[in-house]
Amino acid sequence: MRIAAAAGLLLLCLGRQARADDAPWAVKDAPWRAVITAAQPPNQPYAGYAIVLPEFGQTRPDMADVLLTDDKGQPVPLAPIYRQQGDSLLLLAQKLDAGKQYAVYFGAGDPRSAPAWTPKTSLLMETRQAPPGSNYNDWPSLEKAWRNASSDGAGFVPLIYQGENQFGGNIDFLTHYTGWLQTGASTQLCLYTLSSDASFVLVNGQYAFGWPGQHSPRADQNTVPQMVVQCIPPVTKIDYYAAKGDGGPQPGMVLGWNIGGKFDTVPDQAWLHPGGAQVAAIERAGGGPAPVAAVQVRSYAGYAGLWYYETALSLPARNLDGWTVQWHFADGAVVTGTDCTRVLIGDTPQIVTIELQRGAETITGVRRIAFPNDIREASVNDRRDLNLYLGLFDRENPAQLSPPTLDADFKFLGDFGSDLQIGRVANAWLQQQNAGPGDPLWIGMELAHLRLLSETNPHGALDELHRIDSATWRRYERELDLFELDLLAFQLRDPTLINRASQIGFLNPNSDLAIIAKVRVGDLYRGLGKYKEAIAQYQQIGSANDPSIPAQDRAWSLTVGDLLGGRFRDEAAAKLLDWETHHPMAKFSSDFLLLRARTLMRFGRWSEALAEIASFEAIQPESSFAIDAEFYRARALYELGRKDEARKIWNGIVQNYPKDQLAGESKRWALKP
Helix, strand or coil: CCCECHHHHHHHHHCCCCCCCCCCCCCCCCCEEEEEEEEECCCCHHHCEEEEEECCCCCCCCCCCCEEECCCCCECCEEEEEEECCCEEEEEECCCCCCCEEEEEECCCCCCCCCCCCCCCCCEEEEEECCCCCCCCCHHHHHHHHHCCEEEEEEECCCCEECCCCCCCCCCEEEEEEEEEECCCCCEEEEEEEEECCEEEEECCEEEEEECCCCCCCCCCCCCCEEEEECCCCEEEEEEEEEECCCCCCCEEEEEEEECCEEEECCHHHECCCEEEEEEEEEECCCCCCCCCEEEEEEEEEECCEEEEEEEEECCCCCCCCCEEEEEECCCCEEECCEEEEEEECCCCEEEEEEEEECCEEEEEEEEECCCCCCEECCCCCHHHHHHHHHHHHCCCHHHCCHHHHHHHHHHHHHHCCHHHHHHHHHHHHHHHCCCCCCCCHHHHHHHHHHHHHHHCHHHHHHHHHCCCHHHHHHCHHHHHHHHHHHHHHHHCCCCHHHHHHHHHHHCCCCHHHHHHHHHHHHHHHHCCCHHHHHHHHCCCCCCCCCCHHHHHHHHHHHHHHHHHCCCHHHHHHHHHHHHHHCCCHHHHCCHHHHHHHHHHHCCCHHHHHHHHHHHHHHCCCCCCHHHHHHHHHHHHHHCCCHHHHHHHHHHHHHHCCCCCCHHHHHHHHCCC
16 A cells, blocks of 8 residues: 655655756745645645655754745745654645645754644554553553554555554554544444454544454454444544554454445545645755665565664765765764665664765765565575675674674674674674673684684784683683684694693593594694594594494585585584594595585685695595585685686586586686686
């Protein structure tokens, strides 16, 4: 159902030249005006003409600064109806003559005197967020909840027949319709309500009947709440309130009438409706662009109990030459440019400030961003959606972001982002929070920071790791020990690992940590090309003579491969760790090293992955996985900037092994720029 709101007018009013008219500026102290013309007349004169303007933070909350003038600059009657900061301004003019140009002046914060009039406002719908603990068991309870609720938005609608919250979330919200029925000479009318959940009907300002409580909208002609109400010819005032709680059926709000035993929704034509006005331009005294932003929430993804919204903002004004545009978000982010797309967290409305600068001149405005219900749901299991969201996170400057946003970003990136992305967020969080080991997020953030540092400065990461105090180390012993073992074995290839592994084994006897420490010593030898020593170290663990080992290795391999195919990289890493604690010799007799390389790639650890593939190819040059190894070696080379080498490998696979399952993928990657 269409609702008259400011968003629908933005492209109209900003798609033209900034000054649609050269009429004198009639209200000298007003910095802004909207140039308007009549579009269509009301169905009754006392319904007025609806003027719906974008509100960008320049009007008073009580709208006392708003003044309407005719084409000669004289004030004309205007009734302020509704204001939502950063969203919309709803006004009713008593009369607009066709073919004439009018202006709505506003801004500067000062009240302005204007001829007042009292329209029969109809049919206006407003929704609000229900306060916590609200109940809807009777009309006084809902009325109290309405008075204490915060507004989502408002707009003119054709009739009372809605199945959602047009301005916000679909649970825990309240709706109020106010309007006038054209009842003609009738003095009585039978009305009914269908709703989920509660609904209450007021006639001429007095409570008439309702359907209290939380329930479905199911009813028949015998059970539907209805009442014969008294009318006041020729129009009767109706107020309809509805509430939707948490859970149960979808929202529903219907006001109908029973005429001669026939039950129907009260139709569009029975209500009073205002005429319309067209916005020709939003103008600034002295010239310059209007900071009226367009917002498009394109998709959302739910993950880890949070909502992530792909949100695009733009400033469609044409006269921006010489102006710099910046978007200042509530979470601290600052983005420069006329267009901006970000991932915003949470489903409550947010305010963004738009700042335009040209030399010493500054223009500011605000835009409210609400998250509608009817948008596309993105999935982290869809590669295109996931890459889209990861790409948007890549554009962020974590140093600007507030701690709650960093927390939310870390939850998403921790499962799907690269070590670089995770580490950048962790660095910002650690610097801003100054949090200690008592914070439950600290260990994850600290390890992400150290892992990122180790990519470029492994010795620095080791030094910083060793500066962690003993009490903290004991608290997170397993996590820190595992990181140190990996750092010494795979990145530093440091022989001091041998003594450290012995120490860990002594302090943690009969534990998997002690076994992993021994395995990492074997990894150290393997990385140094000392295969005899590596084999001897690995053979200390598990039973090399167990005839079921090959079958077990194949089962491990299939499990890890399936997890990687399903984008479960953390689970794949955990399975690899479990596998090597049971049979580290799999690194010499199976595709373990190739699977580990593929897992490392999922974290963006391309250099480490390349080293594991090199080790795999050196140990098993005649492996049945040789083509797979070459394909993934090319992937690592490509990401490390060695694209010509990568393309040569892929083209070789296509030419020499055209029927291999990786030939098609190789051809696709070889064509990438």
